[in-house]
Amino acid sequence: MPDQSETVIPDSHRAEPVELEKDDTVRRAVVRIARVLREHLEANLPVAMDGRNVEGVHQVRVALRRFRALAGLLRRDYPSATLDEAAARARMLARAVGEARDWDVFMLETLPGLSPLGRAGVNVVGRLLPLARPLRDGAYARVRQALASADAEWLLNFMGNLADGSLWDEARSPAGLKALEEPAADFAARHLARLHRKARRRGRGFARLTPPERHQVRLALKKLRYASEFFVTLHAPGRKSGPYLRRLSAAQAALGADSDVLTTGRLLTRFGGRPDDEMRHVVGAVTGFLCCRQDATHDAAHRQWRRFRRTPVFWA
Template sequence: MATETELKLELSADAVDTLLGSGLLGSPISVDPLTSIYFDTPDRQAWEGGYSLRIRTVGEAHVQTVKAAGPNRAIFARSEWETPLTGNTPVIDYTTPLRSELDIEDGTLVRQFSTLVKRHRWNVDQDGSQIEVALDMGSIVAGDREMQIRELELELKDGKPYTLFTLARRIEALVPIRFGVASKAERGYRLLREQQTAYKAEPVHLDRDLRVSASFQVIAEACFRQFRLNESIVINRPNPSALHQARVALRRLRSAFSLYKVILVDAESQRLKEELKWLAGVLGEARNIDVLIARVGNSDVKSRLLEARDSAYEQVLNALFSSRAKAFMLDLNEWLHCGEYLALVETAEIRNGPVVDFAIDILDRQRKKLKKRGRSLVEADDEHRHETRKAAKKFRYASEFLRSLFSSKQAERRYEKFIQTMEKLQDELGLLNDMVTAPTVIHNLELESHPDVESLMVAGNSEKLITAAQSSLDELMERKRFWRG
């Protein structure tokens, strides 16, 4: 088994031409056609089990590669197993997890899809580190479906991880780049299914022997991946579901920063938090209009809202394509893996401590905070209930991030009951919040005097909702804690 440390960057067709003509990387050491065939069982047992298997052909050489694809699809580093073959028939033995973990045998594998690319390859010396750069141009083919590929992979062969980002910045100064978070295998499996319109948060898996800092990296990568998958949809066409999920991803990442604030005391952590707040705010403006549009029928006010949404989505695209956002994406990922927070003396004891104890403390503190804020929702004002809603959301995110650390049957049963009650509470607090915020959004859009404005208001009995939310919150506090035995 080897560990692959790499950055994957997505390029436009124009960017590829510019990069190849720039001489930035020098002359390629090779330009080869690559054909890769991906195999799995008919019910896709390998992929569902967290692995991909391909056989790549270069000239007359065949290499089988098994890669870890889950449950956390790593952006920066992942495990892989390579085996030379004499042909395009998979060989599965106990040297790979397909046999040792999933009990998959040779004869059960069938072809799923293939990739056909031309690969330019360079060896680059960046500040003493050896980096292999590979530019792939071609397509993924699954039956009668096809997807174009234009991606640049920077793989660290020897040296310091930060040099990958140094090289990425040199490239970004020449052509626009975006971080790739989906492997060729994932995109191939996606081709086999109907195209998704949005990507919800995937389960986060944390090993119990992780250090606290490593657990934060896993969580932050998962949030960034969700954002990038949905951003890729949003920049191609207006899509309310994808925009909502991109905003959710940023909100989850902001919560992760807050939950781990005891180890994030460096100046860069604080700056990145402000950048997250800025970007989430831009997406929030468009999201507010999407929510209003969902409430109205085919009336004149809908036309006004659609015009406002077009303007809001234009602002979203301006932000996503801005130099500020692009710099933020590079800064965030470099800081996450190479930042000062990973070496501060004052946080070393906590940062290098056991994640389970840290998780228990986080969940206890979030529960206590929600209990304190929600003691008397009936007597509280709107602002206080809004703060209770935010505390509930943060508690839920913490629970979703950390639940895999508590995997006994008892913990699973408790978690299911906990999350059902939490979802009910969030729905009730969310509807109350919509009742309060709708007039502000309507005012900002200058629609107060519109004859159809009533259709934009949230219907419901606020007193009954407050009582129901209080009941759900009290029920949540009575639930046994899934993170404690």
């Protein structure tokens, strides 16, 4: 990675909100959403490939996740081999971008957060940072390769077709075409209710869930949040939806410690070679520290989860 202090760092671009109208059909709603998603992805591709601003990779990852969330909704009601292919290509690109993002978080957030171990005499940064740098550089090289690939170009073209009003290029049955004219508000309410139920089901017995199970709750909440952000203007523009979205985001964020521990544990296994005694000590100290922090945040996560469960939905 280049030294950011010696370069002009390009700006990244965050996603604009999706503005839907009450009388939108599913077809028109998809056009509006796809335009926002494509603009978000296209604006951040050169930033991610440039590599000097870590926010570029993060925003590309978010854009791909949001597209996959939209594709997941559509694939349930309107099966399409082309849409399946688009979701598969987006997933492949997301894996490459996700690896680079994980190393960015590890180096820029996780390691600084382990400073209490340094004060206790554990040389975490001195041992792990030199090992992490080449792994992150390799991940960024794969990002540039992936985002310059035919898969990325194909996906952008597909998203452009969605944004131009063509859902996919397969022949569709009259019933399928008619279904695309369903009111978007009905489509949204049905899927938001399904995702909400799924998240609540994942979180049942929250206090007894294991860290991997809580991680699954977080993933369910993430899908629910993306769908809510797509369709919120259909049901609750302005302040009406505020409490639900705030508590949904707070519950998701509170579960972040589980994700951090799982991701960090996976990254620690990437440090090759036969570890010496000091390295084993460092890895053991990091693992123990993160697990203790995970336990310490469990009550806060449970509290945020209970608040979310009690919050009325905005689409009823």
